[in-house]
Structures are given as C-alpha cells and as structure tokens.
Amino acid sequence: MAANYWESTQRRHWQFTKDELAAMRQRLEDEDPGLVQSFPLPPLRHLNIYFNQQINRLGKRLGVRQQAMATAQVYAKRFYTKVEIRRTNPYLLLTTAMYLACKMEECPQHIRLITQEARLLWPTEFHNQDTSKVGECEFFLISEMNSHLIIHQPYRTLTALQADFQLNPEEVSLAWCVINDHYMTDLPLLYPPHIIALTAILFALVSRPPNASSQGSANAAAAAASSGLSAATAALAQAQARSAMNAGGGGGGGGGSMPGTPSLTPQSSSAGGYGGSDMSSIAAMDVKKAPEQRMGKVQRFAGWLADSNIDVTAMVDCTQELISFYECHEAYNDKNTREQVNRFMKARNL
Amino acid sequence: MSRSRQPTRAEVSYQPRSYPADRGTGPLGYTSKVRVQDRYKVIGFISSGTYGRVYKAHGKQGQTGEFAIKKFKPDKEGEQINYTGISQSAVREMALCSELSHQNVIKLIEIILEDKCIYMVFEYAEHDLLQIIHHHTQQPRHPIPPATIKSIMFQLLNGCQYLHTNWVLHRDLKPANIMVTSSGEVKIGDLGLARLFQKPLHSLFSGDKVVVTIWYRAPELLLGSRHYTPAIDMWAVGCIFAELLSLRPIFKGEEAKMDSKKTVPFQRNQMQKIVDIMGLPTKERWPLLTTMPEYSHLSSLQPPLSAAHHHHHHQHQHHYQAQRQASGGSHLEKWYYNTINQNAGGAGPAPGAASLQSLGAEGYKLLTGLLEYDPEKRLSAAAALQHPFFSTGDKVSANCFEGIKTEYPHRRVSQDDNDIRTSSLPGTKRSGLPDDSLVQPRKRMKEN
Known part of the structure; x- marks a missing residue:
C-alpha cells in the first residue's frame, strides 16, 4: 500500500538482515573478482559517506527539500545492492537518483537543469554525461528497483511524535540531524523508518544540548550521543525488561516483524502508554530544571517503549550502528575516497 | 542484443568478460532483462491517449489470463533517438500501482522498461462503465438494472475507500x-493522475493546474480551491452514480480552454x-464558500431554471415553466425521481426486470450525500459504504452482473496496429488536462 509501511514494497522487498545484505554484496563481487582486485575501493562505510555527501551537495545546489534528498539516498543504496559499483559512473547514478527522487517527491526538476548542475559540481567526473545518459540511467535505476519508488522516511514519524514526547525545538532538530546522518549508513536498508525515528529521538533525549553549530553536523550529534550513551543503553534495557514482563511469554519486543500489530506506523502517532496529564505537568516544569526534565523524558520514553510493540532489540542495534558510525566518521577521508572512486572510473572510461 | 564490448586498457590485466549488470551506466547502453515480445x-490494439497506447495481450510464457499492456511514449514527440526522462505521471503511476493491491483497483502484473519505452502490464478487464452505459443507451434505451448499479457503486466506493485510506487521490474518476x-x-x-496526499511537499495545486475531466470536476475545484481532499473523488463518484441512473453525464458542461498565458479560466459553463x-x-450550507478564489464569479451565474433537467422533455409530459427562480434551491430530488420513474411505463425495462424505482429514497439520499457542495460535509468513501442504500432492499452482490441476462459487448480490439514495439503515434506529454481522447476508439455517441 502506498502510505502503509506494513504493506509496502519497502517492508516486503527492501528491508534486509545484515547477513542478507552482506551476501548480496559478496555475490556482486564474486561475479568478477578480477575487477574487484584491480580496483580496490575504500571501506563501504566511507563510500556510503562519500555518496551521501555528493547527493547532498547536488541537492543543495538545486535547492531541493530534505525529503527528496533522502529518497535519492535510498535509491542509490538500493541500486548498489544490485549492481557492482565499479561498473558504474557513481556520479551519473547519484544524479539520476536525485532526478527521479524529485519527481517522486512531487518537486520535479528539469532533467536539463539537474544535468547542468551535476556538470558544474563534478566537472571532470561528469564531463561526458548528458541528459540522455541521465534518462537512460533512469531506466536502469527503476529497473533495478523493480519500480518500487515510494520510500517511507523516518522524518514523518519524528514530526508525528514530537508532541507526544514533548520534544523541544533543539531536541527535534538534533533528532532530525541523526536521521540525516543515518543515510550515511546501511540502516535504511535494515530497519523500518519508525525504528530509526525512535532511535533518533532517544539520541536527542540523552544528549546534552549541543552548544556548537545547531546545523547539526554528524560530529555534534556524535559528541552528544556518546556522552549520553549510557543513558540510552539504560533506557533501552529498562524498556526491554519491562516489555518482557508485559509480554509474559508473548512476542516480546519483536513487534517490528509482526505485520498484524502495527502499533506504530508513520501516520498513527497516537499510540498510548501514558496519561496526557503527566505530560502537561512535565511541560509546566521550571525550565531551569532542564537536566531533570530531560531524564524524566528519557524515563517516560522508555516506559512508552515498554508498553508499545516496538522492536526494542532493533533499536538497540540501531543505536550501536549509529555510535560506531560516528566513531568511523572521524577516520573518514574525503580526498582518499574520491580518488579511489575516480580511479576506477577513469581507468574503465565510465 | 550483444553484450560484448571492447576491453579498455586497464581491463587487460584480467580476463575480460561480459557484464550482465553492465547496463546503463557503463559505456554500454541499457537493455531490459525482460522483453515484452518474449513475454x-x-x-x-485497445485505445490510445496522450500518454501512449493500450494493447490487449496473452502471455507467451504460461501466464494465465489476458492482459492490457499500457505503453507509454517517451516524454516527447516524434521518434525517439535519445532518452529524455520519464514523465512525472508515468513515475507516479508506476510507483503507486506497485504498492496498491485491492480487489477493486486494477492489478499491475509487471513493468517492463525496454527500448526507451515503458510497458505497464495490467490484468485485463473486458468492460468499463462508459461502454456499459453506452450499451444501455442503444435503442430501445433501457436502464441499467438496479442491482447492477448497487453492486457497481459498492465496489467503486470500496476501491475509493482503499485508495483514500492509503492516502491516494485518484483525481480522474470517470466512467471510462x-x-x-x-x-x-x-x-x-x-492512476496516471493519482497522487499521495499525505503531507505533500507542495500544495497539491502547484503541480498540475487542473485535474479531473470537467464533467466530474468538484465544485471546489471549479471555484479554484488549492487544498483539495479525497472529497474531489467523491464528487466524481456522485456524478458517476447519477450517470448510471440516467445514462447521461449529469453535469455536461463545456470546457473553457486555457488561454495562451496558461492561466486557468473560470469554468463558467460547467x-x-x-x-x-x-x-x-x-x-x-458551505461556510468556506466565500474563501474560494473564484467565489466572485458565482454572482454572475444564473439561478437554476425551475425545470432542472430540461433535456428530458421528450420523455416527460411535465412542462415546467422555463423561468429563473430567485431561490436557487436544489432540483436534485426532482431530478432523481424523474430519472428513476421515467422508464416505469412505456418503453421501460423488459417485462419482469426490476425498475430503478426499487432504489427508492435511499438512492436519493446517497446521491445527495455525494453531490454535497461543501467538501467537508460530502460523504467520505467509508461513510458512503455504511449508507442504508446498501443495507436495505436488494442485497449487494460482489458480481455486478449477477442475475442479469444482458450480454455486454466485448471490448473492441482492433487489428490495425499489432506491433507494440514499432508503432509510433504523436504522443505528447500529459499536460495535466486529461481529456476524452483517452477513449477515442469508443467515442461517446452523440446524444439525442
């Protein structure tokens, strides 16, 4: 169904386990070991970061909304689970993903404009591409995605839940940044959007308010997140313990895999678990009690999780993935990554 | 298609080979994994429209049933040498049809992207409402059996409810x-005009300036509403209900064309x-009426003639005074009862066939609920399905042809153009202004 995640092609065809993902990538490499050996690539994590940044750069040039950029990110990720990177011109693919995502997210950009901007952005890498190449690549992209073009994003869940968790503007924007950052990882191919959104909210709740750039780069979130890591882990553990008790032998925290119990879909934000009066008393608290208030929110969040059917195990894993991503991000070297990508492109005349 | 290629210098270091996945982004062109003509x-040929053409087909590889293959022309006129990008409406239709699955929404079988064309393969349907309505206008003109109308309406509403609960607006509901x-x-x-309406990035208005074939266009759209809702589909469903009853479009206006500046004119005639x-x-009755952008045009309209459906005067002995009324009240009730009664005698239904009169007062209530001016008060699909119209009288059948003897003519399939791959026609980009050229081969007969 179009706007129901539980029935979506995303859940049915594009949510993988880590093992599945690894096997798919291995299969691609095994198709042509010679190619793989001739052109070593940076670690996948670094490539992910690099591609993410290229899409964002193009998107910013075009003034495209976050949602369309996010959809382009997912298109590119899906495509590269099916096609070996070394056989493609990644800049062409990323441009095409953006072009298609803009149409899908109802903010179409002219193919000529996108091509032109891509050429200005990557003068050498994109120099022999034109609109017809983008149009052709669009066929390739849609075909590899089996025409599954509707992407459910975590932003919507975040927006829907911000009132329920009484998130203040800083918390919302921090959670928003964490969601932006997760497109640099495999998480969009591993977990449903609401798990991502809830994890991002947890990150926001356990973090100290970032003093630095509220633009919220990965680093700000990273620093914030690691400082609150123990709190996050504790909250999740608490939620897990409580939901295990509640379930009493039932499916426990496995809600994410039970299509019959969509306790939290992107459009249903009303999942209960606490009384409204409690929340209003929180809201009425003195602003100066901020740290206390924050811990109160974390407790409440954990309680809410325990009473829901949310897959807390998935959230724990999601949290760990993000933490290790933020650590890995420190070691990321843009120049090396770009050089390695451009090497195989040049050598193979892509 | 040959996939061999010249190895570049760097590749000489290892065994060159063909790349099954090397389609599109490499130096080699995109080729489809699946070919329409193999499958x-x-x-x-069934029909053509601004988007391309529709063909009837059988499976070659053991697929059961029949299929309708919709071939989209690339987004540009003339013969295609280069890829020019897929039109937004094709992207929407591909995306939505891939997600949707309901017994009252046409089922997508597969999509094949081949040779710069898009082929969407659907399950085949032998009939459509335009064709069924047309069949009943043939002499002797005879109404569609009430049980058929009831079943059609229930299934239509059921499909709409599914679309709407999934945040899909159809935007182009009409008998065809x-x-x-x-x-x-x-x-x-x-679903070429369908869109998701859950928190759109832009107002739904900004994309396509005009939607819905004019006769089925809701009043809020005619009055320039920018934030429309599923209620626009429900107005169209009301118009279709009326057309099933009377065999004529209830509001058959003439479309004012866009002027050279591409501004949308007020559709006064409609x-x-x-x-x-x-x-x-x-x-x-419609509190937000005065906020409609085109509200000022309303004062220039004539209040209704007291004879609401003057085009029925052949069958009727009623002679209403052709006098403009100042009150501006609704004549829908009169329209409804005249319609369901008009075939009660004379050249009415065949002996023993049920009369439309059996639809009774509940039929009127449903119709008036769907043709409600205020979109907020208009029946939703879910509410319409709960309407007593469906729970009283004859039971609703899941087969709209149950118990009727009429054999509707089969869809006309022409042999003029059987080559799905080479046929070329001046396909133009769908401008957002759908027209009846979509059903050209079975053009609506001139009435009266």
Whole structure:
C-alpha cells in the first residue's frame, strides 16, 4: 500500500538482515573478482559517506527539500545492492537518483537543469554525461528497483511524535540531524523508518544540548550521543525488561516483524502508554530544571517503549550502528575516497 | 542484443568478460532483462491517449489470463533517438500501482522498461462503465438494472475507500476509467493522475493546474480551491452514480480552454450546469464558500431554471415553466425521481426486470450525500459504504452482473496496429488536462 509501511514494497522487498545484505554484496563481487582486485575501493562505510555527501551537495545546489534528498539516498543504496559499483559512473547514478527522487517527491526538476548542475559540481567526473545518459540511467535505476519508488522516511514519524514526547525545538532538530546522518549508513536498508525515528529521538533525549553549530553536523550529534550513551543503553534495557514482563511469554519486543500489530506506523502517532496529564505537568516544569526534565523524558520514553510493540532489540542495534558510525566518521577521508572512486572510473572510461 | 564490448586498457590485466549488470551506466547502453515480445503476444490494439497506447495481450510464457499492456511514449514527440526522462505521471503511476493491491483497483502484473519505452502490464478487464452505459443507451434505451448499479457503486466506493485510506487521490474518476471484468468485478483504473496526499511537499495545486475531466470536476475545484481532499473523488463518484441512473453525464458542461498565458479560466459553463440542478451554493450550507478564489464569479451565474433537467422533455409530459427562480434551491430530488420513474411505463425495462424505482429514497439520499457542495460535509468513501442504500432492499452482490441476462459487448480490439514495439503515434506529454481522447476508439455517441 502506498502510505502503509506494513504493506509496502519497502517492508516486503527492501528491508534486509545484515547477513542478507552482506551476501548480496559478496555475490556482486564474486561475479568478477578480477575487477574487484584491480580496483580496490575504500571501506563501504566511507563510500556510503562519500555518496551521501555528493547527493547532498547536488541537492543543495538545486535547492531541493530534505525529503527528496533522502529518497535519492535510498535509491542509490538500493541500486548498489544490485549492481557492482565499479561498473558504474557513481556520479551519473547519484544524479539520476536525485532526478527521479524529485519527481517522486512531487518537486520535479528539469532533467536539463539537474544535468547542468551535476556538470558544474563534478566537472571532470561528469564531463561526458548528458541528459540522455541521465534518462537512460533512469531506466536502469527503476529497473533495478523493480519500480518500487515510494520510500517511507523516518522524518514523518519524528514530526508525528514530537508532541507526544514533548520534544523541544533543539531536541527535534538534533533528532532530525541523526536521521540525516543515518543515510550515511546501511540502516535504511535494515530497519523500518519508525525504528530509526525512535532511535533518533532517544539520541536527542540523552544528549546534552549541543552548544556548537545547531546545523547539526554528524560530529555534534556524535559528541552528544556518546556522552549520553549510557543513558540510552539504560533506557533501552529498562524498556526491554519491562516489555518482557508485559509480554509474559508473548512476542516480546519483536513487534517490528509482526505485520498484524502495527502499533506504530508513520501516520498513527497516537499510540498510548501514558496519561496526557503527566505530560502537561512535565511541560509546566521550571525550565531551569532542564537536566531533570530531560531524564524524566528519557524515563517516560522508555516506559512508552515498554508498553508499545516496538522492536526494542532493533533499536538497540540501531543505536550501536549509529555510535560506531560516528566513531568511523572521524577516520573518514574525503580526498582518499574520491580518488579511489575516480580511479576506477577513469581507468574503465565510465 | 550483444553484450560484448571492447576491453579498455586497464581491463587487460584480467580476463575480460561480459557484464550482465553492465547496463546503463557503463559505456554500454541499457537493455531490459525482460522483453515484452518474449513475454506477451499482442492480440490487438485497445485505445490510445496522450500518454501512449493500450494493447490487449496473452502471455507467451504460461501466464494465465489476458492482459492490457499500457505503453507509454517517451516524454516527447516524434521518434525517439535519445532518452529524455520519464514523465512525472508515468513515475507516479508506476510507483503507486506497485504498492496498491485491492480487489477493486486494477492489478499491475509487471513493468517492463525496454527500448526507451515503458510497458505497464495490467490484468485485463473486458468492460468499463462508459461502454456499459453506452450499451444501455442503444435503442430501445433501457436502464441499467438496479442491482447492477448497487453492486457497481459498492465496489467503486470500496476501491475509493482503499485508495483514500492509503492516502491516494485518484483525481480522474470517470466512467471510462472504471473497469469491469467479465465476472462483474469493478476495478478502478488509470492512476496516471493519482497522487499521495499525505503531507505533500507542495500544495497539491502547484503541480498540475487542473485535474479531473470537467464533467466530474468538484465544485471546489471549479471555484479554484488549492487544498483539495479525497472529497474531489467523491464528487466524481456522485456524478458517476447519477450517470448510471440516467445514462447521461449529469453535469455536461463545456470546457473553457486555457488561454495562451496558461492561466486557468473560470469554468463558467460547467459551474452553471451544476447550479442548474443543484441550485446556487450558499455560505450557510458551505461556510468556506466565500474563501474560494473564484467565489466572485458565482454572482454572475444564473439561478437554476425551475425545470432542472430540461433535456428530458421528450420523455416527460411535465412542462415546467422555463423561468429563473430567485431561490436557487436544489432540483436534485426532482431530478432523481424523474430519472428513476421515467422508464416505469412505456418503453421501460423488459417485462419482469426490476425498475430503478426499487432504489427508492435511499438512492436519493446517497446521491445527495455525494453531490454535497461543501467538501467537508460530502460523504467520505467509508461513510458512503455504511449508507442504508446498501443495507436495505436488494442485497449487494460482489458480481455486478449477477442475475442479469444482458450480454455486454466485448471490448473492441482492433487489428490495425499489432506491433507494440514499432508503432509510433504523436504522443505528447500529459499536460495535466486529461481529456476524452483517452477513449477515442469508443467515442461517446452523440446524444439525442
């Protein structure tokens, strides 16, 4: 169904386990070991970061909304689970993903404009591409995605839940940044959007308010997140313990895999678990009690999780993935990554 | 298609080979994994429209049933040498049809991207409402059996409810787009204008300036509303209900064309047709009426003639005074009872056939609920399905042809153009202004 995640092609065809993902990538490499050996690539994590940044750069040039950029990110990720990177011109693919995502997210950009901007952005890498190449690549992209073009994003869940968790503007924007950052990882191919959104909210709740750039780069979130890591882990553990008790032998925290119990879909934000009066008393608290208030929110969040059917195990894993991503991000070297990508492109005349 | 290629210098270091996945982004062109002509045998041409053409086909590889293959022309006129990008409406239709699955929405079988063309393969439906309505206008003109109407309406609403609960607006509901299978199942088709409406990035207005074929266009759209809702589909469903009853479009206005500056004119003639039957809308019944961008045009419309459906005067002995009324009240009730009674005697239904009179007062209530001026008060699909119209009287059948003897003619399939791959026609980009050229081969007969 179009706007129901539980029935979506995303859940049915594009949510993988880590093992599945690894096997798919291995299969691609095994198709042509010679190619793989001739052109070593940076670690996948670094490539992910690099591609993410290229899409964002193009998107910013075009003034495209976050949602369309996010959809382009997912298109590119899906495509590269099916096609070996070394056989493609990644800049062409990323441009095409953006072009298609803009149409899908109802903010179409002219193919000529996108091509032109891509050429200005990557003068050498994109120099022999034109609109017809983008149009052709669009066929390739849609075909590899089996025409599954509707992407459910975590932003919507975040927006829907911000009132329920009484998130203040800083918390919302921090959670928003964490969601932006997760497109640099495999998480969009591993977990449903609401798990991502809830994890991002947890990150926001356990973090100290970032003093630095509220633009919220990965680093700000990273620093914030690691400082609150123990709190996050504790909250999740608490939620897990409580939901295990509640379930009493039932499916426990496995809600994410039970299509019959969509306790939290992107459009249903009303999942209960606490009384409204409690929340209003929180809201009425003195602003100066901020740290206390924050811990109160974390407790409440954990309680809410325990009473829901949310897959807390998935959230724990999601949290760990993000933490290790933020650590890995420190070691990321843009120049090396770009050089390695451009090497195989040049050598193979892509 | 050959996939061999010249190895570049860097590749000489290892065994060159063909790359099954090397399609599109490498130096080699994109080729489809699946080819239309390997999978399907085209048995004829069904129709053409601004988007391209539709063919009827059989499976060649053991697929059961029949198929309708919709071939999109690339987004540009003339012969295609280069890729030019897929039109947004094709992208929407591909995306939505891949997600949707409901017994009252036409089922997508597969999409094949081949040779710069898009082929969407759907389950085949033998009939559509335009064709069924047309069959009943043939002499002797005879109404569609009430049980058939009831079943069609229920299934149509059921499909709409599914679309709407999934945040999909169809935006182009009309008889030609409502398919009916030979087993009497109603299937909503042609989602080329459909869109998701859950928190759109832009106002739904900003994309396509005009939607919905003019006769089925809701009053809020005619009055320039920018934030429309599923209620626009429900107005169209009301118009289709009326057309099933009377065998004529209830509001058959003439479209004012866009001017050279591409500004959308006020559709005065269409609005007048609505007012002729429904009376002038009032702010008492429709509180937001005065906020409509084109509200000022309303004052220039004529209040309804007291004879609401003057085009029926041949069958009627009633001679209403052709006098403009100041009150502007609705004539829909009169329209409804005249319609369901008109075939009660004389050249009415065959002996023993049920009369439309059996639809009774509940039929009127449903119709008036769907043709409600205020979109907020208009029946939703879910509410309409709960309407007593469906729970009283004859039971609703899942087969709209149940118990009727009429053999509807099969869809006309022409042999003029059987080559799905080479046929070329001046396909133009769908401008957002759908027209009836979509059903050209079975053009609506001139009435009267």
